[in-house]
Amino acid sequence: MEAIKNLCEEYKKYNHIPSELYESFDIKRGLRNQDGTGVLAGLTHICNVHGYVLNEGEKEPVDGQLIYRGININDIVSNCIAEKRFGFEEVVYLLIFGNLPTQKQLEQFTQLMSESRELPPNFFEDMVLKAPSNNVMNKLARSVLALYSYDEDAEDASLEQEMRKSLQLIARLPNIMVKAHQVKVSHYDGKSMVLHPLVPGQSMAENILSLLRLDREFTPEEARLLDICLMLHAEHGGGNNSTFTCRVLTSSGTDTYSAYAGAIGSLKGFRHGGANINTSRMLSFMKEGIHNWEDEDEVAGFLKKILLKQAGDGTGLIYGMGHAVYTKSDPRALILRENAMKLAQGTEYEAEFKLLSLVEKLTPQVFMEVKGDCKSVCANVDLYSGLVYRMLKIPEDLFTPLFACSRMAGWSAHRIEEMYNNNRIIRPAYKAIARKRPYVPISKR
Structure with a gap:
């Protein structure tokens, strides 16, 4: 060294x-x-992330909106909640094909997704079991890249083949995720590895909980809450880092599996999908450092210490607060907070949710006092998602992989749109600042 x-x-x-x-x-x-x-950098039909308006050249905060193919995410989620049905498969269909499916189309599509979850023969043994990884995100990226070798039409870029590969990956990724987790806990944590067979006909949310839980038991409320998480994380515009990564790689003409593996690598980063883990760890610091979780003065004092790098992980960041686009509110955070609190009431998690609600309430004022900046700061989806996953008994090392399983829908929609509309390699410019100088022979250096 x-x-x-x-x-x-x-x-x-x-x-x-x-x-x-x-x-x-x-x-x-x-x-x-x-x-x-x-x-x-481009045009898209797929998604609009609206968080502010420009008033005479200056940002003016507004309530955030997340719009899938012209339809507000609030309307999609509220309809599924009212009808007590799962919505992730409908969101996948909407994002990729551009229109809401009929009842018959949705039933056929859901069946297709269920039938596509099986992995190729020997794939688990050769690509997951024999090469354990302590990080499930890296294993997801490697596994997606490895699927190229199991696909006879991996280089076929026709619309039919692209659609097949994308839908298969959306269906298979949760299966790979859970299996990679089980191998990880067996190899690194010394625990028993438990592998369940797939249950045909389950929704994506039911499938994940069924594969993950040792007793395979879960309530309808738990599955529907996870389904909401999947819907909220499915897409967030073409400019987010992982989706842009997918589009950049796609523009080069590379294969499907390489493009999606790159997107997974991007999402792993702590400035992107990995932020939900940091929020969960921040909550642990707060639980230990705050005596009375309901005392606003004490909570505000601890938040000040975080900003001053005197508490937390020393970065000076209050995780789960602030967003690149949203200013006044993040619609995903509002939906998640409202629905998660219903399930948390009367449980050990209720007090933690209330503590996070205080973080959301107090951070803007604390931020202004410490930083002297009066810009609008709102909670983002990561403030609540980590606690929701813990409430659903999902291990911490699956927080970001679960995000990837959901976001595969958005990546697929954007890759296909990039392939069949742009047809031009994405190549921004960099300004070279090195001065010209002569080459010096090695004997004179």
């Missing part, structure tokens, strides 16, 4: 880019404009 440290010091000598150069060349760092809005 000493040699590596020396090489790192050598790297630091010649590779620093002064921050002022980004401003002088008007560089869109992170593909963001100076006002924080995203640089427009």
Whole structure:
């Protein structure tokens, strides 16, 4: 390692880019404009994430809206709740095909998805069991990439084959996720590995809980809450990091499995899908550091310590608060909070939900006091999703993989749209700032 440290010091000598150069060349760092809005890179039918309006060039906070194919997510979720039915499969159909399915179309599609969950022969033994991973996200990416070798038509980019591969991956990913988790707990944690057979006809949410729980038992309320989570995480516009990754890779002409494996790698990052784990860990710090969880002054004081890097994980971040687009509210957080609280009432989790509600209430004021910034800060979906998953007895190491299982729907819709509308490789420019200099022979260096 000493040699590596020396090489790192050598790297630091010649590779620093002064921050002022980004401003002088008007560089869109992170593909963001100076006002924080995203640089427009394309057009899409699939999703609109609306979180503010521009009033004479300045952001004006508004209630957030998440719109799938022109339909507000609130209307989709509320209808499924009212009718006590599962909605994720309907959302997948809507995102990919562009229209709500009829009853018959939905039944046929749900059956197709159920029939597509089986993995290829020997895939589990060769690709999951024989190569355990301590991180399920990495195992998902590797497994998706490995499915290329089990597909005779892996390079066929026709619409029919792309549709088949995408729908199969949406159906198979939860199966791979649970199996990878079971291998992980057996190999690394010394626990028993329990593998259940698939139950035909189950919804995606029922399938996940059935495969994951040792006794296979779950309530209808638990399955419907997980179904809501799946619907909320299925898509979030073409500009989010993992979806943009998928579109960038797709634009190069690479195969289906490579594009989706890259998207999974992006989602793993703590600045993206991995944020839900950090929120859950932050809650643990708060539970230990706050004596009275209902005392607003004490909670606010602890939040100040987090911002000042005196508490929490030392990053100065209050996880679950703030969003790149949403300003006044994140509709996913509002839906999740409302429906999760119903299931939490009267349980050990009720007090934790109330504590998170105080985090949502107090953070904007605390942020203004500590940072002196009065910008609008709202809760995002990660504030509540981690606790919801714990309430559903989902292990922490599956929080982000579960996100990936849901987001496969959005990735699929965007990959197919990119393939059949754009047909141009995505290639942004970088400003070269190195000065020209002559080559020096090695004897004179």
